[in-house]
Amino acid sequence: MDFTTYVADRRARLVRTAVLLGCPAVDAEDVVQAALLKCYRSWRRVARADRPDAYVHRVLVTTLSDVRARRWHGEIPTEVLPEDVEDHDPTGGIAVRRALAALSPEHREVLVLRYYADLSERDTAVALGVAAGTVKSRTARALAALAPLVEAPDAR
Numbered sequence: 001m002d003f004t005t006y007v008a009d010r011r012a013r014l015v016r017t018a019v020l021l022g023c024p025a026v027d028a029e030d031v032v033q034a035a036l037l038k039c040y041r042s043w044r045r046v047a048r049a050d051r052p053d054a055y056v057h058r059v060l061v062t063t064l065s066d067v068r069a070r071r072w073h074g075e076i077p078t079e080v081l082p083e084d085v086e087d088h089d090p091t092g093g094i095a096v097r098r099a100l101a102a103l104s105p106e107h108r109e110v111l112v113l114r115y116y117a118d119l120s121e122r123d124t125a126v127a128l129g130v131a132a133g134t135v136k137s138r139t140a141r142a143l144a145a146l147a148p149l150v151e152a153p154d155a156r
Contacts, residue, residue, distance in 0.1 A: 003043045006052070007036060013117070014060060020100055020112040023064055035063040054123035057113055061127055099149040107142035114139055 011032065018028040038059050039046050049055045100108050113124045114135070121139075125132040 001047065001052070003040055003047075006056075010053075010056070011036070014056070017057070017112055017117050018060060018064060020096070020108070020116055021061070021064055022101065022105065022108055023067075027067070031064050031067055032060065034067070035060040038063065051123045051126060053117070054119060054126040057117055057119060057123070057127035058129065061109060061113075095150075099146060102149050103142060103145055106138055107145055110135060110138040111142045111146065 014032045014035070015028045018031050019025050023031050035056070039056055046052050046055050100112070103111070109128060110124060113119045113127055114121070119127060121132050121135045125135045128135065130138075
């Protein structure tokens with residue numbers, strides 16, 4: 001698959017993944033753009049990887065980690081603002097974001113990559129740079145931590 005097709009198919013999902021990983025919605029596009037730029041520079045290697053999606057998600061996770069570790073002062077004030085863009089919630093619901101925000105970063109990452117990005121345990125392990133067994137144990141602990149944060153539909 002060529003880079004343009006890959007981005008067209010997966011960009012929106014990568015943005016949502018970044019938001020669910022704890023990136024502010026206003027910054028998610030920039031983080032995904034930076035991650036995709038890194039992938040573009042070595043696209044032949046990414047395309048040849050056994051699991052290109054896991055590779056790209058690994059780059060996304062590390063890019064988000066890098067962004068969190070440094071402050072960016074590159075904003076340039078302007079008097080003319082761009083046209084209004086329709087507001088939308090890229091995560092599909094504030095309850096999801098609140099529940100995920102209450103989890104540790106490790107728990108949030110494993111749940112988002114496993115259940116939202118739909119990566120296998122093996123691909124999640126590659127994306128996070130950990131062993132598959134670690135993914136299994138983190139997933140179990142994350143689901144246990146998430147359960148009390150999510151209101152069951154019958155409890156209403």
